[in-house]
Amino acid sequence: MSGHDNSFVVVANRLPVDLEIQPDGTRTWKASPGGLVTALSPVLEAEQGCWVGWPGITNDAPEPFHTENGVLLHPVKLTDVDYEGFYEGFSNATLWPLYHDLIVTPQYKREWWYSYREVNLRFAEEVAKVAAPNATVWVQDYQLQLLPGILRQLRPDLTIGFFLHIPFPSADLFLQLPWREEVVRGLMGADVIGFHLESNARNFLELATRLGLEVTGEVSTRDITAGIKVDGRTVGVGAFPISIKSSDMTRFSKAEDRDVAKLRAEFGGHHRVILGVDRLDYTKGILQRLKAFEELLESQALDPSEVTLVQIATPSRERIDHYRVTRSQVEEAVGRINGRFGQIGRPVVHYVHRAVDKDMLRKYYRLADVMLVTPFKDGMNLVAKEYVTCHDDGRGALVLSEFAGAAAELKQANLCNPFDIESIKRALLSALKALDDSPDTMRQHMLDLHAQVVQHDVDVWSRAFLSALEKAAKNK
Numbered sequence: 001m002s003g004h005d006n007s008f009v010v011v012a013n014r015l016p017v018d019l020e021i022q023p024d025g026t027r028t029w030k031a032s033p034g035g036l037v038t039a040l041s042p043v044l045e046a047e048q049g050c051w052v053g054w055p056g057i058t059n060d061a062p063e064p065f066h067t068e069n070g071v072l073l074h075p076v077k078l079t080d081v082d083y084e085g086f087y088e089g090f091s092n093a094t095l096w097p098l099y100h101d102l103i104v105t106p107q108y109k110r111e112w113w114y115s116y117r118e119v120n121l122r123f124a125e126e127v128a129k130v131a132a133p134n135a136t137v138w139v140q141d142y143q144l145q146l147l148p149g150i151l152r153q154l155r156p157d158l159t160i161g162f163f164l165h166i167p168f169p170s171a172d173l174f175l176q177l178p179w180r181e182e183v184v185r186g187l188m189g190a191d192v193i194g195f196h197l198e199s200n201a202r203n204f205l206e207l208a209t210r211l212g213l214e215v216t217g218e219v220s221t222r223d224i225t226a227g228i229k230v231d232g233r234t235v236g237v238g239a240f241p242i243s244i245k246s247s248d249m250t251r252f253s254k255a256e257d258r259d260v261a262k263l264r265a266e267f268g269g270h271h272r273v274i275l276g277v278d279r280l281d282y283t284k285g286i287l288q289r290l291k292a293f294e295e296l297l298e299s300q301a302l303d304p305s306e307v308t309l310v311q312i313a314t315p316s317r318e319r320i321d322h323y324r325v326t327r328s329q330v331e332e333a334v335g336r337i338n339g340r341f342g343q344i345g346r347p348v349v350h351y352v353h354r355a356v357d358k359d360m361l362r363k364y365y366r367l368a369d370v371m372l373v374t375p376f377k378d379g380m381n382l383v384a385k386e387y388v389t390c391h392d393d394g395r396g397a398l399v400l401s402e403f404a405g406a407a408a409e410l411k412q413a414n415l416c417n418p419f420d421i422e423s424i425k426r427a428l429l430s431a432l433k434a435l436d437d438s439p440d441t442m443r444q445h446m447l448d449l450h451a452q453v454v455q456h457d458v459d460v461w462s463r464a465f466l467s468a469l470e471k472a473a474k475n476k
């Protein structure tokens with residue numbers, strides 16, 4: 001499947017780069033944040049495909065252009081009104097909380113739904129224009145769930161895959177959605193629908209049954225053995241756990257390891273470094289992990305002269321209320337903990353609120369003795385996979401929420417329940433203690449985690465999905 005002629009098209013809400021206009025009018029492109037871009041960029045580069053998406057600023061859509069890695073980017077214009085209704089509204093204040101098991105209450109607003117419908121139609125029209133005859137189109141994520149259905153009407157020749165990057169909730173929760181039939185009908189336009197986990201896929205099949213559709217087979221991983229019958233065809237449904245391009249992460253040169261040693265010295269030599277890396281999102285449980293750390297300092301289970309917490313948080317969805325509140329709670333907690341336990345010139349929590357470049361991020365992963373990944377709910381969580389990929393040296397420990405999709409694969413992690421502060425505290429303390437008391441066991445755990453991700457990297461994910469899609473296309 002080679003896409004030079006637009007025979008392979010990926011469509012996602014956002015392009016892999018964001019357009020930024022400087023005060024002097026200069027236009028620059030910057031990598032856009034998040035896990036979807038991390039996972040899909042290598043696939044598009046390998047396929048030399050076309051990527052249709054929003055360029056990250058409103059009211060502007062530059063002409064299509066090629067990236068230096070040979071991917072054709074095809075920008076779709078969104079107005080301020082679209083951005084508010086489709087993106088901030090329906091996608092991120094209705095669907096995001098609903099699909100993350102109501103960590104905050106979803107808002108159901110008709111104007112947002114109309115905007116979601118309209119923008120999905122616009123994306124579909126763009127794709128219908130650019131896709132070659134009989135092309136394969138791979139639609140990404142919750143912002144574009146109506147696209148498969150619209151696209152099938154506009155271009156019945158296309159083979160259409162859909163992948164959901166976030167969890168799919170139980171039918172009981174999903175059925176709250178006032179436009180539930182329309183969303184399911186939209187998804188049913190696909191030939192194959194992929195989720196991260198078998199449990200997500202089973203939730204979807206149960207929903208289909210409850211909406212009166214006929215379901216066949218049982219769900220499996222990296223294959224299509226279950227389906228839903230609709231309009232005389234069968235939509236394949238399966239689990240495809242996403243991953244990262246491990247070759248970008250694994251190998252550390254001597255010079256890089258020297259940089260890591262320097263960083264360690266800056267933190268005070270034998271200090272234990274605990275790390276968090278997240279988009280600043282209320283689903284990621286950043287505040288809970290800070291509170292757990294604070295309580296451990298308070299009870300003197302941790303000594304502030306021996307541990308440092310580094311929290312790197314990328315700005316995200318900053319105009320949405322819950323994100324603003326989360327940011328201010330996190331920043332208040334950082335200030336409070338440093339005020340209580342830090343020394344002048346030696347904070348106990350280091351916090352940055354910006355994106356860090358990948359090379360730097362790798363060094364922090366390599367440095368960290370314990371990685372804290374504590375989301376309340378997460379489709380997969382690539383940060384956990386990135387961390388263990390950086391530890392072919394067998395060093396370090398991963399504290400991982402049971403509610404991250406990654407927990408299904410990363411079984412040797414120190415699992416915790418992020419809703420229970422005591423559980424986060426226990427997992428962190430036992431990871432730190434085990435690093436001292438049973439280094440050989442911890443080393444074996446880390447090497448097993450590392451091998452799991454390296455052997456199931458993003459190529460395994462995309463190949464499995466695309467070959468399932470190809471099979472479905474042949475059987476049409």
Ligand code: ADQ
Binds near residue numbers: 354358
């Ligand atoms: P996200 O919610 O964005 O992804 P995640 O999977 O952890 O979450 O991916 C985040 C990505 O952003 C990682 O590649 C990480 O390195 C990068 N990142 C985070 N903070 C950063 C920082 N400060 N600077 C630079 N880079 C940073 C969504 C779903 C996940 C799912 C992915 C992929 O919510 O559950 O795993 O899509 O499907």
